Amino acid sequence: MTRRCSMIASFGMLTVFVTGHGSRALDALPAAQVTEDTRTVTTTNRFSMTFDGRGRVESMSVEGKPVPIAADRREQSGWTVTDVQAGRSVNVRNWTSSSKGDSLEQEADVSELGVRLRVEYVVEDDYLRMVGTVFDETGKERALDLTFALPVDAAGWLWETDITDRVPIPDTTSTVSVYKQSLSAGLGPANSTRLTGELAAFPFVAISSIEEQLGLTLAVPADVPMVFDGGYDKGLLQLTVKVGTSPYYKTPNETRFEMMAFSHGPRWGFRDVLRRYYEFFPQYFTNRVPRHGLSTTYVSEDPYPEDIAFHLIDEPASQARTVDEYTNLGNVPFAREHKILSFPYTIWGQRQVFLETQTLIEDPDEAWKAMKAWEPDVPMYYATTLPALNYKTPPEHKEIIEASVVHGPNRKPVFVPRVYWHKNALTFPTNPDPDLFADRDVMTVGKFHFKYYRHLLEHIPDLAGIFHDSQYGWGLYFNFRREHFKYADRALSYHPTSKEVCLYNQFSLNESLEALREAFPDKLVFANGLRPNFVYNVFPSDIVAVELLDVSKLHDPHQASWYRTAAGPKPVIAWSYRDWDQPDKIDEFWQRSLLYGYALSARGILARPVDFDLGQERIGPELENAARRKYVPALRAISSAGWHPVTHAWIEGRTTLQVERFGPDGDGKVYFTVFNPEEREVSVDLTIQADALELKQLSKAVSLVPDHSTFPVSTAKDGRATVQVSVRSKKTQVLMLQ
Structure with a gap:
């Protein structure tokens, strides 16, 4: 992204003024006078904020129009730091300011909490980016909330929930929160090792006044994943990021965070927020896919291959021992002939072993002993959906588990005993960050899959990209394994109940998606298992897949629209398993999916007597084919054209x-x-x-x-x-x- 900044007032993108005792150069101000002056940052005359010397927001304007200030809330505006473990918040006030190149930098000691805060205000292409670092001065692990608040008298304004809903704000005593989505069961036990409850769905808070022609947005950048929350609280438009510091982190005892502020058009509200956000981050909101349509696995059995755009290589490809066998068993030649895009299957968020025991192993020590003793008869070089597993040798597979498995709050490996592929299995949630143990000669999940894809893409150039499964199922896990902390590029956060510092595994999955985009820029990233709480895993994906199971998931307008707004113009695949024997349900699924251009999976094509732990057989394709012949041409047309929010x-x-x-x-x-x-x-x-x-x-x-x-x-x-x-x-x- 091109940065266009200047310290020159005229024609400059970033303007920094100092007023009070006359205009002077910021770096020439005596330190004693800093608290008496104001600083103003302006983005191409669209959005301007003025801070007083104590860091409070004194005034704002959009295209020259003043924003009404909630005067009685100015004292709580600007930055607030909360020590989550101690339950204490401090409004940061003792700022010192300086110029840093073409930006404004402020720093403050928050001695009451034993932390220090630094924030740099930089303008990038028509928005204000606030790049901050919080420093812990105690040397302990800290759980911290960092909140930025604007004092807005928003009486009569609208709170922008999403593209389907706007909520009136009657007066400045009103409170409304960012839309949150309840987390479903996911994979594994609902305990302290896995995220439960609700999670904010969109990384921005926005309010609009149609009468005054004003719109304000605070957001977390799309390229800096963070745990966030926010809302409008009695005169304050505020956004919070939830971070952790640790002496074991990549930058010991300090964590970087970012926010951004910009204006939007009030006529279209949330839709214009999306439009601008997409423009700020075109790398995540560009439709790069050359073919559009349905997705399937057994592509050679499809009677209408012209409907298919995406082919996930599945069974019996896991039986292959060579690349040529994998290519043929995976139906790649058939897909090539019909110009269908082929994707090899992988799953990065877990490693598992299958057991010969008749009962599941629940005891952690016994489970670890069983994993160490696992010795299959033959290797499984190539992965598919059913075993959800591939390995070269048992010792290497066990090395991967030992190095990559996430730890619970007891600092021991997390495992999930379950029946999978009709066998008892021990499944270990894993950290898929490709940088994990980059300085050690040890195999990890991320290293293994990068070697795997380099091998496949070198020998099978017809492959369109990478299929990255189960973002949600294994991204829900917390990782308390401190030796993993120093390899993370994403910010640490904390457990919402215990307040212990940890990594969110969804962000480690995000790192693997970003690494794939960087390593294979000409290939497509096809991510599956994305839900309304995993927005940062949608952004780096070129093709977004979600397992909706049945049409009821589209009855909730908030959930139904989320996949589209998170993906922008990119194709969205709605995998579905149920109700394919009911013509009315099939038609309803299509009708509701077409509104947002969701492509249904050609699920009926999987006409095989395999229950896949869903408790039912996959039915034949007859009913599904009758419906899809009516709707696929329209779906292909609109998906190719790309969705636009406004x-x-x-x-x-x-x-x-x-x-x-x-x-x-x-x-x-x-x-x-x-x-x-x-x-x-x-x-x-x-x-x-x-x-x-x-x-x-x-x-x-x-x-x-x-x-x-x-x-x-x-x-x-x-x-x-x-x-x-x-x-x-x-x-x-x-x-x-x-």
Whole structure:
């Protein structure tokens, strides 16, 4: 990302003023005068903040418009540090300021808590980036909350929950929190080793005033994963990052953190927040996929391969002993012939061993002894979904487990006894960071998989990229293993109940995804098992897959929209296992998925008598094929065009119907999806800001779903176009403008 900064007031991207005793150069100020002056940072005249000498936010403006200040909350504005273990918070006030190149740097001793805080304010492409470091002065492990707050009189404003919901803020006594998603069971026991409860879904907090034409956002950058929380609390718009410091960390007793502040358009609210966030981080929100459609495993058995875009190499490929055998058993030649993208399977967040015992092993010492004694008869060079396992030799596999297994709060290895692939298994959650033990001659999960992929991609150039399974299932685990801390590039955090410092394994998985992108820039990263709490694992993924299981997961509008807003224009795959014997459920799944352009998996193709621990057989493809033949062409069109958060379109006089926009595509075509949740068919006027989308000479809208009918388009001199469309109950209309 290009940084454009300057300390020059005129024409500069970053302006730093010092006022009070006359304007003077910041670095020439006597230290005694710092607390009497103010500092102002401005981003291309869009968003400006002024701090007084004590670090309180004195004023703000957006494009010259003053933001109403909650004067009685100014004392709590700026930075606050909370010692989570002691339950004590301190508003940071004794700042010293200095210039550092083209940025403003402030530092303060928070002696009451035994920490020191440093924050650098840097402008990057139209937003303010706050790069901070917290230093522990005690030499102990510390659990700390770092909060930045803006004092905003937001009476009559709107809290931006997500693209489906905006909540009125009646007055400055109101409190509203960032949207949180409850964590599901995941894999393994719900105990102190695994994250439970709720987790914030989006890394930003935003409020808007349509009347005053103002919008404010605080966010955590997409390239700096952190545990976060926030909301609007009685006059304060605030964002919190939850960090840990440790003498065992890469930077002993200090942890780096980042936040950002920017303005957004109030008309579109959360959607404009997304638009700007996507623009700030184009590396995460670009559709790089050359083919769109469904995903499957047994691709050669599919009667309509033209529907398939993504082929996950599965059984019987695990039986291969050579690359050529793997290529043929994995149906790579068939996929190549039909221009389908092939991805070899891997799972990074766990290693497991299969046992010959008749009962599960629950005792930790017995489990570790069983792992050490594991000696399979043959190697398994290539991984697939069912064994979810590959290894060269048993000693190397056990070395990987010993080096990579995460530790619980008792500082001992975590394991999950379970039945998998019809066998008793011991599964060990692992830290997949490729840098883990980079300075030692020891094999880890990350090192093993990098060698594996280099081998495959060198010998099978047809492979489109990497399939990285079970982000959620194994990312839920905490890792208290201190010898792992110094290899982490992500910030430490802490256990929400015990407050002990630890690594979140989802961030170690994030590091593996980022490393793959960097090592194989011409290949695609296909990540599976992503949920509404794992936004930072969605960002580095080119193809986003989620195991929705059944259509009920799409009934909640917050959850249904989350996958799309987290992925942006990238393809989203909705793996599904259930209800494929019920035509009405199949159709409902398609209707709700089309609204956001989700591609269903060709699950019926897995017509094999394998229950895969789901308690049911996979049924034949007949019912699924009948539905997909109707919907795949429309899905392919809108997925290729790419979803955009700001629709520039709305339904006149009706708020229950939802509208989404895809495109323009490479040919300039724009698509709209309209979902009707009501119990009856409705006819509505879809109004489009044609000038904003640079759509000229519109004549008609063609329905790709359900029936290829056409609707006339009327245009007005103000740049608007109107399409009158009918949408049946619980159905989605897919329109292509011409």
